[in-house]
Amino acid sequence: KAGVTQTPRYLIKTRGQQVTLSCSPISGHRSVSWYQQTPGQGLQFLFEYFSETQRNKGNFPGRFSGRQFSNSRSEMNVSTLELGDSALYLCASSPQQGNYEQYFGPGTRLTVT
Amino acid sequence: GESVGLHLPTLSVQEGDNSIINCAYSNSASDYFIWYKQESGKGPQFIIDIRSNMDKRQGQRVTVLLNKTVKHLSLQIAATQPGDSAVYFCAENSGGSNYKLTFGKGTLLTVNP
Numbered sequence: 001k002a003g004v005t006q007t008p009r010y011l012i013k014t015r016g017q018q019v020t021l022s023c024s025p026i027s028g029h030r031s032v033s034w035y036q037q038t039p040g041q042g043l044q045f046l047f048e049y050f051s052e053t054q055r056n057k058g059n060f061p062g063r064f065s066g067r068q069f070s071n072s073r074s075e076m077n078v079s080t081l082e083l084g085d086s087a088l089y090l091c092a093s094s095p096q097q098g099n100y101e102q103y104f105g106p107g108t109r110l111t112v113t
Numbered sequence: 114g115e116s117v118g119l120h121l122p123t124l125s126v127q128e129g130d131n132s133i134i135n136c137a138y139s140n141s142a143s144d145y146f147i148w149y150k151q152e153s154g155k156g157p158q159f160i161i162d163i164r165s166n167m168d169k170r171q172g173q174r175v176t177v178l179l180n181k182t183v184k185h186l187s188l189q190i191a192a193t194q195p196g197d198s199a200v201y202f203c204a205e206n207s208g209g210s211n212y213k214l215t216f217g218k219g220t221l222l223t224v225n226p
Contacts (some may be wrong), residue, residue, distance in 0.1 A: 003154070035216075043157070043202060043216035056213050090156050100145055100206060100214075104156030 002027065004093050004105035013110045018079040021108045025072050025093030031055075031073040033102060034066060037088040046089075049074050050097035078110075098099045125223045132193045134220045136186040136203035143205040147214070148177060148188045153155045159203075160188070190222075198224045 005024045013019050020107040025032050033047040033056075049068035066076040072093075078085055088109050092102035138146070144165045149157035161172045162194050163179050164187075170177050176189040186203050200219040207215055 033214075042218045043204075045213055045215070048212070050205070058213070092156070097212070099149060100162060100212070101159055102214075104149075104158070106156050 004091055004103055006089075006091050006105040006108050008108060009069030009106065010111075013081050013113060014113055015083060015103045017080060017081050017082055018077060019110060020075055020077045020087055021091075021110075023041035023074045023076075023093075023105060025074070025091075026039045026103055029095050029103070030072050031094045031097050032068055032072065032075050033094075034074070035090040035092065036060070037090055038086075041068050043090070046076065048097070055097055076098070081112045086110060118151070122218070123221045123223070125225060125226075127192050128195060128224055128226050130151075130193055132197070132222060132224075134188045134190075134201050134222065135219050136188075138184050138186060138203070138205045140205065140207040140215075141181070141184060142209070143207045144177040145206040146179060146211060147188050147204045148175075148186075149202045149204065149216075150197075150199045151202065151219070157169060157202060193222075193224050195224045195226055198222055 007022045031050045033048040035043050037043045047066050048056040052068045063079045068074045088107040090107045092104045094102045147162045148160040150160050158203045161175050161177050163170045163177045168179050174191045178187045200221050202216050202219045204214045204216045
């Protein structure tokens with residue numbers, strides 16, 4: 001069974017631009033969570049989607065948004081990029097909402113210049 | 114506020130020795146804890162979990178101990194191997210049914226041959 005895939009793996013953007021990251025969960029998994037990882041703050045929860053609905057949200061500004069499609073694939077969007085948004089963005093999937101055993105993808109490395 | 118912290122940011126051990134990685138958590142209401150391993154260039158990988166109604170759980174070469182009295186979590190790795198070299202994170206679910214993981218900053222484990 002294929003693991004969680006994320007595209008693109010690397011991305012360079014300029015301040016003020018927007019970016020969309022994509023995540024394909026493990027086949028059959030219906031929950032997708034997004035995390036931001038930085039050296040200073042570590043791993044921080046962004047949001048969780050289950051059955052195309054956002055079920056939970058972390059403490060991030062409204063510039064960070066996401067959605068989930070009927071096939072459970074998910075995208076997250078960051079608008080008006082800031083230098084501090086440079087990070088590794090990780091997606092994790094699990095079979096059900098609240099199923100704590102999450103499987104992480106390799107991440108998308110976003111650099112904002 | 115909710116936080117999960119690690120006592121030691123780095124740990125260096127000899128191959129074959131046992132490793133112990135520690136984690137302190139602040140939210141006494143947390144009901145579930147997970148240890149993840151993250152190798153360079155990869156997403157976190159689930160190692161072992163434990164619920165708050167347990168104080169010990171064993172896996173293959175790994176044991177997690179939970180001390181709710183002092184809000185302390187530890188991961189023990191037996192017969193540490195070079196392939197165990199990675200960053201280890203503890204995470205807690207402090208959201209109850211409103212599932213949301215809070216991660217610690219991580220401990221870098223280096224295994225010397």
